[in-house]
Amino acid sequence: MTPLEGTLNTLTLLLRLGLAVVMGFAAYNKLLDPGAFVFSIEGFRILPDHMIPAAAFLLPWLEAVIAVALFLGLGGRAAAAISAVLLLTFIGGFISVLARDLSVDCGCFGKYKLLCTPAVGTEANPDAGRNFIWCKMGENSLFAAAALLVTIWGPGFFSWDTPFGRRKAAAADSDAGVTYPRDDAGAV
Amino acid sequence: MSALKAVKETVIAGLAMFGLASIGAGIHWTFVPVSLETIDASKRNIELVTPSPVEVTPAETDDPADMTEPTDETEAVAAEPAVVTDWVAWAQALPVEIGTDEADKLGLNLAALYVDARAPDAFAEGHVLGAFNVPADDPELYLGDLLGFDPSQIFVIYCSGGECNESKIVADRLGDLGYVNLFIDVDGYPAWVDAGLPVGVVETGGGQ
Numbered sequence: 001m002t003p004l005e006g007t008l009n010t011l012t013l014l015l016r017l018g019l020a021v022v023m024g025f026a027a028y029n030k031l032l033d034p035g036a037f038v039f040s041i042e043g044f045r046i047l048p049d050h051m052i053p054a055a056a057f058l059l060p061w062l063e064a065v066i067a068v069a070l071f072l073g074l075g076g077r078a079a080a081a082i083s084a085v086l087l088l089t090f091i092g093g094f095i096s097v098l099a100r101d102l103s104v105d106c107g108c109f110g111k112y113k114l115l116c117t118p119a120v121g122t123e124a125n126p127d128a129g130r131n132f133i134w135c136k137m138g139e140n141s142l143f144a145a146a147a148l149l150v151t152i153w154g155p156g157f158f159s160w161d162t163p164f165g166r167r168k169a170a171a172a173d174s175d176a177g178v179t180y181p182r183d184d185a186g187a188v
Numbered sequence: 189m190s191a192l193k194a195v196k197e198t199v200i201a202g203l204a205m206f207g208l209a210s211i212g213a214g215i216h217w218t219f220v221p222v223s224l225e226t227i228d229a230s231k232r233n234i235e236l237v238t239p240s241p242v243e244v245t246p247a248e249t250d251d252p253a254d255m256t257e258p259t260d261e262t263e264a265v266a267a268e269p270a271v272v273t274d275w276v277a278w279a280q281a282l283p284v285e286i287g288t289d290e291a292d293k294l295g296l297n298l299a300a301l302y303v304d305a306r307a308p309d310a311f312a313e314g315h316v317l318g319a320f321n322v323p324a325d326d327p328e329l330y331l332g333d334l335l336g337f338d339p340s341q342i343f344v345i346y347c348s349g350g351e352c353n354e355s356k357i358v359a360d361r362l363g364d365l366g367y368v369n370l371f372i373d374v375d376g377y378p379a380w381v382d383a384g385l386p387v388g389v390v391e392t393g394g395g396q
Contacts, residue, residue, distance in 0.1 A: 111328075
């Protein structure tokens, strides 16, 4: 393994674990109160009403499964790919909200927040709501970029899939006669 | 490993995760049903409400807004009564989602309390006079202010109008507390200000 590969494997490990924490945190807070999350989804005025309760459960559960998969590196590339799709979908939702000039509290992390503070436009600060949406788009873009990097490069070090780095490197080692038990076991 | 195999594995793993999430969501939904209906209007029981000690009828108000012709929407709901006992029947017949005019009359005639579901900074900047602040993104923050009222107390919950959903989140929480006489002012705070109705300003969050 070259120093560059080692650096990238370390970087993707950190990004993978970071994404796992973000996804897990988002899932936990949504699952605590799905009754409130339905109204957050409704605020986007995108899904028809009859689909909103299903989405209010499926989305956080998907985030929870992704978080576990990313943390373990079990199907890490797939989990990162789904994360990227989810995050890009959210960004699309925010663009739609901006275009229609709606006021939403996305409920992304329940009552908590990471980088962006939920706000609505007020007399003194009429752009507060739009600024919040822009902030969320930036926040999600950062996470989506991390997810795409993990998708492209692989889950990095200490993953169930490739314990010592990128599968390509592991495969090369395998060709040279070095085997890794979990790879041989056919882990996803 | 070929790229095709990697893609195939990734797709299979992705589908497996989606399947797991679906199972979890299905089980969860079975035990924790949710609904977009925040308020069950069939439980409304305004007869128990103690009316405001000051009897105010539309004809006695000096609010120019009340002197104008009623809107079609108002006419469709119920004719405006002249005495307090009729106000009870009028309120009982109101839809869950009401406008500024009805919100104002509920406060004047039936001692309804106003609940501002916006964030504390927006509340501090201006709110319906006498409103409590229960921000939707953290209802527990000030929800304690609303404990201890009679279950028949009328609450009018509002946010910033338009398509805002904060009032629904807070209404859902108030319903969980056992309050049955809940209304949502869908016009929200901006319409309240535009109507020239009384507002309050505070330095910090909390009821005024």
